[in-house]
Amino acid sequence: MALPSPDFVRLADDARSRITEINFTEAARRVATGAILLDIREKEEFSRSHLTGAKHLSRGVLEMRITDVLPDKTTAIVCYCTGGNRSALAADTLQKMGYTNVASLAGGLTAFSEQQKAGKDGSALPGPPQT
Numbered sequence: 001m002a003l004p005s006p007d008f009v010r011l012a013d014d015a016r017s018r019i020t021e022i023n024f025t026e027a028a029r030r031v032a033t034g035a036i037l038l039d040i041r042e043k044e045e046f047s048r049s050h051l052t053g054a055k056h057l058s059r060g061v062l063e064m065r066i067t068d069v070l071p072d073k074t075t076a077i078v079c080y081c082t083g084g085n086r087s088a089l090a091a092d093t094l095q096k097m098g099y100t101n102v103a104s105l106a107g108g109l110t111a112f113s114e115q116q117k118a119g120k121d122g123s124a125l126p127g128p129p130q131t
Contacts (some may be wrong), residue, residue, distance in 0.1 A: 004030045004083070004085055008085065011089065012084075012086075012088045015089050015092035016088050016093070016104075018092055018095065019092050019095065019103070019104055020103040020104070021084070021104050021105075022078065022103045022105065023108040024105070024111075024112055024115060026103075027078050027080075027103070027105050028129060030078055031053075031078060032036060033076070034076060035075075035076050035077060035078050035101075035103075036070060036075055036076065036078070037051050037054040037055065037078050037080065038054065038055055038056075038057060038069075038070075038077050038078065038079045038080070038090070039051065039053060039054040039055065039056045039057075039080060039081070040057060040058060040059045040060050040061075040062060040079055040080070040081050040086055040087055040090040041056075041058065041059070041081050041086065042060075042066055043056070045058040045082065046058075046129065049109075051080070051109075054080075055069055055070075059081070059086045059089065062090055062093060062094075063093060063097065066094065066097065066099075068085070070099075073098045074099075074100055074101060075101065076101040077091075077094065077099060077101065077102045077103070078104075078105055079091045079102065079104045080104070080105035080108050080109060080112075081108045082108050082109050082110055083107065083108045083109075083110050083111075084104065084105065084106055084107045084108040084110075084111065086110075087105060087108060088104045090104070091103060098118065
């Protein structure tokens with residue numbers, strides 16, 4: 001996968017200034033209490049692997065389809081992607097659309113996998129990513 005452009009990273013960093021980013025332990029806690037995992041990667045990425053139980057809604061159609069998938073704007077949502085940039089943008093967008101309980105998984109699936117390999121992830125996120 002290509003590295004994101006500096007402009008894209010700046011855009012994601014700007015979004016991070018307005019959202020809540022959470023670690024794996026907090027994400028697992030939220031999921032255990034009813035939060036929805038929202039995978040915002042492209043369809044092909046989701047098809048290759050995803051966290052168990054995640055709903056899929058590509059970043060490209062998020063604004064058009066979110067109310068079909070999650071009509072209740074108070075629903076707890078944890079967005080994730082591969083590296084945490086697209087999910088930060090998605091969380092920012094959802095907040096702008098009136099969703100009130102949105103977070104982004106810091107570092108995305110890449111950081112999640114690295115934590116698991118290092119044996120540092122004691123959380124109960126519904127994973128590892130499913131293929």
